[in-house]
Amino acid sequence: MDKVFFYNELYQLPPISVLVVEHKTRVTIYSYKALNDLDKKEKIRACYQHACLKYVSNDKMTNQSLRDRFKIEDQNAAIASRIIKDALEEGVVKLEDPESKSRKYAKYIPYWA
Template sequence: MYPNIAIRELAANALIHQDFMEVGSGPMIEIFCDRIEISNPGQPLISVLRLIDHSPQSRNEKLASLMRRMKICEERGSGIDKVVNSVEAYQLPAPDFIVQENAFRIILYAHKEFKDMEKKDKIRACYQHCCLKYVANELMTNKSLRERFNISEKNYSMVSRVITDTIEDELIKVYDPENKSNRMAKYIPIWA
């Protein structure tokens, strides 16, 4: 149900990026019938909105180096990109990155049909898809997001609504504001 690469990358990240100064807790993987939650002590070093494009930054460099030599990780900062990419390929809801007071938690969700996703799930998927396209030197379009959600062309308006909601949440923006054609519109993350 879940991509192996996503679980491997997230488990490795939980180990590498844990804050050893937080006592009484450690990395944890919890498996539920509708999701997998992976958490580690300590807040992330970068904003969760920049996890897909940010250059590598490790809290525990010696541990990361050891895990790279053991071929568990690459130390390239591409782990989250691989997670989101594989989740898209499996047509799963976008992973949720949650910063807590003294911990960081990532939730991988089981498959849901588009109609069963909540608005926030669709917005999160749209933003992450836009970021993936941007780091691949491409631009998100209605068509690319329809493909991500496995929605037919005749239902383009459903995806247009998600794009509009994501723009209103200030997570993405129109690439070319001079273009007045919604059909030809392309989008980039708000930080681009």
């Protein structure tokens, strides 16, 4: 899965979909979509998968890394912040250091880490 997430991000593809039903796993990989064409759930799933990839690579997701993943310009940093906020509310990512008050240097990890 790590390689799938890596190449998915490299080619700027939407997040993959993994569905487990009755002891079977179905994975769907989608063709390119612009960030504006992704729905909220897809953006959250992409954020989660990015956090997972960073975590298994001994790194942490940041606002900057998510902007790089989506190719978001610096002046539109609020877009990445909104996606991270939605992912936090959904419970798929969490702050690496919940005690830290800094949003500028915040790092995020998958919920299971």
